[in-house]
Amino acid sequence: MISTIGITKKQQLLKDFPLETIHQQEFEWYWVDFNCPTAEEESLLDSFFHFHPLAIEDCLMRLQRPKLDFYDDFHFFVIHRLNEETLGAEEVNIFASNKYIVTFHKNPVPEIERVQKLLENQPKNWERGTVYLTYQTIDKIVDSYFPLVYKIEDHLNALEGELTYQSNVNAMKIVFEFRSDLLDLRRTILPMRDLLYRVLNSYRFSLNKSERAYFGDIYDHLLKLTEMVESNRELTADMRDSYMAMSSSRMNGIMMTLTIVSTIFIPLTFIAGVYGMNFDNMPELHGQYSYFIVLGIMIIIVIFMLAIFKHKGWFKLFKP
Numbered sequence: 001m002i003s004t005i006g007i008t009k010k011q012q013l014l015k016d017f018p019l020e021t022i023h024q025q026e027f028e029w030y031w032v033d034f035n036c037p038t039a040e041e042e043s044l045l046d047s048f049f050h051f052h053p054l055a056i057e058d059c060l061m062r063l064q065r066p067k068l069d070f071y072d073d074f075h076f077f078v079i080h081r082l083n084e085e086t087l088g089a090e091e092v093n094i095f096a097s098n099k100y101i102v103t104f105h106k107n108p109v110p111e112i113e114r115v116q117k118l119l120e121n122q123p124k125n126w127e128r129g130t131v132y133l134t135y136q137t138i139d140k141i142v143d144s145y146f147p148l149v150y151k152i153e154d155h156l157n158a159l160e161g162e163l164t165y166q167s168n169v170n171a172m173k174i175v176f177e178f179r180s181d182l183l184d185l186r187r188t189i190l191p192m193r194d195l196l197y198r199v200l201n202s203y204r205f206s207l208n209k210s211e212r213a214y215f216g217d218i219y220d221h222l223l224k225l226t227e228m229v230e231s232n233r234e235l236t237a238d239m240r241d242s243y244m245a246m247s248s249s250r251m252n253g254i255m256m257t258l259t260i261v262s263t264i265f266i267p268l269t270f271i272a273g274v275y276g277m278n279f280d281n282m283p284e285l286h287g288q289y290s291y292f293i294v295l296g297i298m299i300i301i302v303i304f305m306l307a308i309f310k311h312k313g314w315f316k317l318f319k320p
Helices: 019-024 053-060 110-121 123-143 145-161 165-201 209-274 290-311 314-318
Strands: 002-008 013-015 027-035 067-070 075-082 089-096 100-105
Touching: 002 019, 002 110, 013 110, 019 027, 027 110, 027 123, 053 067, 053 075, 053 089, 067 165, 075 123, 075 165, 089 123, 089 165, 100 123, 110 123, 123 145, 123 209, 145 165, 145 209, 165 209, 209 290
Parallel strands: 027 100
Antiparallel strands: 002 013, 002 027, 067 075, 075 089, 089 100
């Protein structure tokens, strides 16, 4: 579907006019949006607008890295928005010049719809032209990153406050899922940050002081998003390390328990083994109280060993 918006030299807004009438109108500038275009509509990039073949190829090919290319009569942006459900990147292409802006995307982009409504409701922005419109489009897309990052951050903070060893087994699966989501966000945010850095520092994309401030604000947002993603990745790493430490501590406790039990039963097993050999030459086997004497010796050994363990502080390891 193709939608059109134009601002005439008399500062009037025209909407949804036929594409073929663009050159018949006296526009100050115009905006053409290709939303989930058909193959026939895609061909208009070449047959009607005569864009550079490399730019058209970037539009039609699979997902490209965010970038800014300079051509003789227009600038070509590749930017990424994030799918709210999958966190996958979706490409949005922008052809921008002083006379027009053409947006091309194969998936619905709610941010572009919001910019279009903003344009209709705020006539004071018409005179700012296509640079301001490009800023608004990129700004709305970058702002849509924040709720996704905040959502993950809130979940991680809540999860961190509830961590116990018993919950860790299930929590770690969730932590690693969030870590994977943060990696997806990082793959999108870092290239977008690099793109805005190039916009601000390229002499070919001329910006006045006011326009530079607008794009600088987007760059600041991307820096903040980068810090948030890295901070949350460090939090997941800390939670993973805590899980490993708690697992190791519990395993040490289990091994200590088994060691104590084994240590206690070693002398008892030795005694039972000696008197279980049934040699004829063992006078203790025929004593009237031999069983009770040996049993008493075993009990004394157990008590003695437990006292030694307590004196060495081994039982303190089992306290929560």
